[in-house]
Amino acid sequence: MKKAVHYINQFFAGIGGEEMADYKPEIREGLVGPSLALNSMIDAEVTHTIICGDNFMGTHTDEAVEEILKFLEGIDFDIFIAGPAFNAGRYGVACGTICKAVKEKFNVEAITSMNEENPGVDMFKKDIYIFKGGKSAAKLRDDVKKMADFANKILNGKKTGSADEEGFFERGIRSQVWIDDKKTAARRGVEMLIKKLNNEEFVTELPIPKQDRVDIAHPIKDLSKANIALVTTGGIVPVENPDRIQSASATRWGKYDISNLERLESGVYKTIHAGFDPAAADADPNVILPLDVMKEYLREGKIGKLHKYFYSTVGTGTTQKEASRMGKEIVEELKKDKVDGVILVST
Amino acid sequence: MCNLVPVALTVGANRIVPTISIPYPLGDPLTPKEQQYKLRYHRVGVALDALTTEIEDQTVFKVKF
Numbered sequence: 001m002k003k004a005v006h007y008i009n010q011f012f013a014g015i016g017g018e019e020m021a022d023y024k025p026e027i028r029e030g031l032v033g034p035s036l037a038l039n040s041m042i043d044a045e046v047t048h049t050i051i052c053g054d055n056f057m058g059t060h061t062d063e064a065v066e067e068i069l070k071f072l073e074g075i076d077f078d079i080f081i082a083g084p085a086f087n088a089g090r091y092g093v094a095c096g097t098i099c100k101a102v103k104e105k106f107n108v109e110a111i112t113s114m115n116e117e118n119p120g121v122d123m124f125k126k127d128i129y130i131f132k133g134g135k136s137a138a139k140l141r142d143d144v145k146k147m148a149d150f151a152n153k154i155l156n157g158k159k160t161g162s163a164d165e166e167g168f169f170e171r172g173i174r175s176q177v178w179i180d181d182k183k184t185a186a187r188r189g190v191e192m193l194i195k196k197l198n199n200e201e202f203v204t205e206l207p208i209p210k211q212d213r214v215d216i217a218h219p220i221k222d223l224s225k226a227n228i229a230l231v232t233t234g235g236i237v238p239v240e241n242p243d244r245i246q247s248a249s250a251t252r253w254g255k256y257d258i259s260n261l262e263r264l265e266s267g268v269y270k271t272i273h274a275g276f277d278p279a280a281a282d283a284d285p286n287v288i289l290p291l292d293v294m295k296e297y298l299r300e301g302k303i304g305k306l307h308k309y310f311y312s313t314v315g316t317g318t319t320q321k322e323a324s325r326m327g328k329e330i331v332e333e334l335k336k337d338k339v340d341g342v343i344l345v346s347t
Numbered sequence: 348m349c350n351l352v353p354v355a356l357t358v359g360a361n362r363i364v365p366t367i368s369i370p371y372p373l374g375d376p377l378t379p380k381e382q383q384y385k386l387r388y389h390r391v392g393v394a395l396d397a398l399t400t401e402i403e404d405q406t407v408f409k410v411k412f
Contacts, residue, residue: 123354284383347349
């Protein structure tokens with residue numbers, strides 16, 4: 001019987017939520033949480049489950065990876081599965097990180113799954129198989145099944161198809177295939193061009209991925225004369241959350257007047273971000289929105305002006321489309337108010 | 348300023364300054380207030396200086412503590 005190892009986070013292991021996100025890597029013999037589902041669907045025995053806190057993997061990545069690779073050294077395994085991570089950004093990045101490391105060290109296929117909005121997709125799709133997953137844990141069984149079905153093909157030495165056929169994110173790997181109609185590339189290319197000129201639909205044989213890059217902004221010449229603004233995706237808002245910004249998948253942002261404040265006070269401001277334990281930020285909002293030190297830099301003359309508003313929204317589960325729109329809206333205001341530079345604090 | 352620097356690089360941020368964690372980017376609540384303030388002051392200072400720095404490519408700026 002082939003053997004598999006499954007990686008999951010502290011939440012799916014039933015250890016705890018945000019308060020246990022610093023959980024150090026642990027390996028357990030047998031099944032924990034979703035590995036029960038995986039074990040029932042995969043043509044292998046899931047012999048071990050590896051558990052690691054999302055914050056631990058995010059903040060102490062090298063240490064976490066080293067520890068987990070050490071766990072695996074003593075184990076015989078034919079395939080490695082991580083997640084599924086759905087839209088959980090830290091979990092997706094953790095799954096991608098560990099799958100890539102395991103594949104590189106042990107030359108064993110590593111598979112994970114996450115939603116297309118997960119930052120882990122763009123970071124790791126070239127290195128490992130990332131299956132297209134749902135937005136939330138409601139899709140757990142479906143997502144595990146997709147990974148298990150593909151794993152079974154690999155374990156049984158079956159031929160696997162293209163990204164679209166199998167359901168994983170394109171890896172940028174090109175394979176040569178025979179096209180049945182025996183048309184030469186020149187003919188196929190011209191046929192595509194004719195379709196394009198006639199405004200008809202055609203399917204490209206080589207999609208060129210769009211690189212979404214921002215031009216590097218010119219540096220500020222004289223900071224002591226510059227107007228600097230603070231922006232955050234850490235969800236810092238006045239305690240009543242007057243703009244009713246959502247705690248996840250935000251579509252709204254707010255601006256808050258800090259011209260008469262020296263710092264943000266606990267009980268007056270808080271975080272509404274649902275992606276991490278809010279205790280530290282609620283006790284001292286300056287740890288996310290550093291108003292106190294910015295005011296000191298202003299007094300010292302390091303910056304010429306601190307823009308009277310800070311801008312805030314929540315970054316967890318927020319789609320790229322909404323984030324992009326909100327960013328553009330905020331930039332319009334900053335430009336109108338002649339802001340020269342922005343410090344954006346993310347969580 | 349963020350903790351998951353690889354994510355910032357992937358999405359195309361050009362000037363990046365690391366923070367110490369996700370729930371408390373600029374001040375560890377398990378340390379004294381003065382120490383938190385010093386860390387916040389230093390890292391925000393690096394970020395302000397980054398705004399004045401000419402760069403050729405995406406750059407992660409170094410912090411001392």
